[in-house]
Amino acid sequence: MSDKDKKRQEGWKQLPTGGTILEGGTAKKYKTGDWRNSRPVWNKDKCINCLRCWVYCPDSAIILKEGKVAGIDLEHCKGCGICSEECPVKPEKAIKMVPEKQKTEDRGQKTEKSDS
Amino acid sequence: MRQKLAITGNEAMAYAMKQINPDVVAAYPITPATEIVQIFSQYVADGEVDTEFVAVESEHSAMSATIGASAAGSRAMTATSSQGFALMWEMLYIASALRLPIVMPEVNRSLSAPINIHADHSDTMGARDSGWIQIYCENSQEAYDSLIQAVRIAEKCLLPIMVTIDGFIISHAMEVVETFDNKEVQDFIGKYKPAHPLLDVKNPITIGAIDFTDYYFEHKRSQIEAMNNVMPVILKIAGEFQKTFGRNYGLFEKYMLDDAETAIVVIGSTAGTAKAAVNNLRKQGKKVGLLKVRVFRPFPAKEISEALSKLKAVAILDRSAGINAYTAPLFTEISSALYTQGKNPKAVNYIYGLGGRDIFVKDIENVYKDLEKIAITGKVENLINYIGVRE
Numbered sequence A: 001m002s003d004k005d006k007k008r009q010e011g012w013k014q015l016p017t018g019g020t021i022l023e024g025g026t027a028k029k030y031k032t033g034d035w036r037n038s039r040p041v042w043n044k045d046k047c048i049n050c051l052r053c054w055v056y057c058p059d060s061a062i063i064l065k066e067g068k069v070a071g072i073d074l075e076h077c078k079g080c081g082i083c084s085e086e087c088p089v090k091p092e093k094a095i096k097m098v099p100e101k102q103k104t105e106d107r108g109q110k111t112e113k114s115d116s
Numbered sequence B: 001m002r003q004k005l006a007i008t009g010n011e012a013m014a015y016a017m018k019q020i021n022p023d024v025v026a027a028y029p030i031t032p033a034t035e036i037v038q039i040f041s042q043y044v045a046d047g048e049v050d051t052e053f054v055a056v057e058s059e060h061s062a063m064s065a066t067i068g069a070s071a072a073g074s075r076a077m078t079a080t081s082s083q084g085f086a087l088m089w090e091m092l093y094i095a096s097a098l099r100l101p102i103v104m105p106e107v108n109r110s111l112s113a114p115i116n117i118h119a120d121h122s123d124t125m126g127a128r129d130s131g132w133i134q135i136y137c138e139n140s141q142e143a144y145d146s147l148i149q150a151v152r153i154a155e156k157c158l159l160p161i162m163v164t165i166d167g168f169i170i171s172h173a174m175e176v177v178e179t180f181d182n183k184e185v186q187d188f189i190g191k192y193k194p195a196h197p198l199l200d201v202k203n204p205i206t207i208g209a210i211d212f213t214d215y216y217f218e219h220k221r222s223q224i225e226a227m228n229n230v231m232p233v234i235l236k237i238a239g240e241f242q243k244t245f246g247r248n249y250g251l252f253e254k255y256m257l258d259d260a261e262t263a264i265v266v267i268g269s270t271a272g273t274a275k276a277a278v279n280n281l282r283k284q285g286k287k288v289g290l291l292k293v294r295v296f297r298p299f300p301a302k303e304i305s306e307a308l309s310k311l312k313a314v315a316i317l318d319r320s321a322g323i324n325a326y327t328a329p330l331f332t333e334i335s336s337a338l339y340t341q342g343k344n345p346k347a348v349n350y351i352y353g354l355g356g357r358d359i360f361v362k363d364i365e366n367v368y369k370d371l372e373k374i375a376i377t378g379k380v381e382n383l384i385n386y387i388g389v390r391e
């Protein structure tokens, strides 16, 4: 844990009533990427940009740029594998699930999660 | 115009709901509470209220829809009893933790099995730690008055509240109830202004978000504090009610208690029966008294132990059994209060009236007889006793 993460969290008197979150879009701040035990690895060359992965991803973790897949947001991807399952490219899919243990050099992906 | 009406407990509840005119009512029928929403749905059909009525497919959905409506920013109500109440269970906790000021009439009825439709307090006693404020009523007038006060209490404390009556004994018995003018009720309850309604799309919020080891405990702690702050609010609103409408309500009612040597503590309609017993015994010169608990959640521990402190012996009557607990719920609560407040009148527990079994003035007089003996000997022979069960 970095020093930044260690800042004191609010005590019970400071919290909004009933656990309500008083602003929108806060899911972005909640980094769920570290729950993952296997990660999607996207192959730009095989991808036909059908955007099925983008439609099906339950965590909005497929990053698009100008209507095309540009990478995977590994800070929020939980590693469910749905994108890979739905990818129609054959015989080898354009997204493959790889166990975190055998993490590859996944260049071309937006990997914000620090290697640890 | 104030009117004296001959109505049942259910009719009194429904009439109060009509005058409250909630924005949303979502409900499902269950004996003996069915009439409350049946009558209310007639008001909706006749255009006498502005309420959006949601006829749901179960009580789980009734409470869920009520939660949704309340979170959206509306004044929302439902009503239920027994098994239906049990089916609401998981949603009860969500309503209270989200701090939604839902108001719910509840008609006390036993829980299955065996199947039974009659009065006891097992249903709401089971939810005594669900974070809802609980007010138990002796009769229809109290139910009508309390339901009107409940709206204010809930919205001030941001906590849900249930107002209960005993099934059939009160829900279906006709009594004279003084009702108020619609406008008087509306003026008393005022407009509901939610702080953060979900439908305010310009200020998006999230309700019911996930909360792990990092924040759950803090949120629970603040919920506990909200409940700790309820009692003064109940008394303040009761004071305003008295000023406007005349009748006085406290956290509990003392009946001939101040100079009593022995007393009974009881909840709900049996208080009426017990008052008759007190009157009879007082005529014989016996120093007996009664304490009727009205607000059970939050529990007025200090106030009740103070009120009981000078007694030689006290009997606590429970209309539900703490089947796998040491003693029944009301006794457990009061003995714990007495112990921690350093008061020690001899205390004894009586379980009565399960599944609607009648309790008579004679039964209560017998309890006072037992108390007289305990007061003299200083000994409680049986901690837990049963009234009216065949051996």
Ligand code: SF4
Residues within 6 Å of the ligand: A039, A040, A056, A057, A058, A059, A060, A061, A062, A072, A076, A077, A078, A079, A080, A081, A082, A083, A084
């Ligand atoms: S593995 Fe699941 S969460 Fe991650 S990008 Fe694919 S679909 Fe989204």
Ligand code: SF4
Residues within 6 Å of the ligand: A042, A046, A047, A048, A049, A050, A051, A052, A053, A054, A069, A083, A086, A087, A088, A089, A094, A095
């Ligand atoms: S589903 Fe496969 S082919 Fe389609 S956009 Fe996603 S990665 Fe590319």
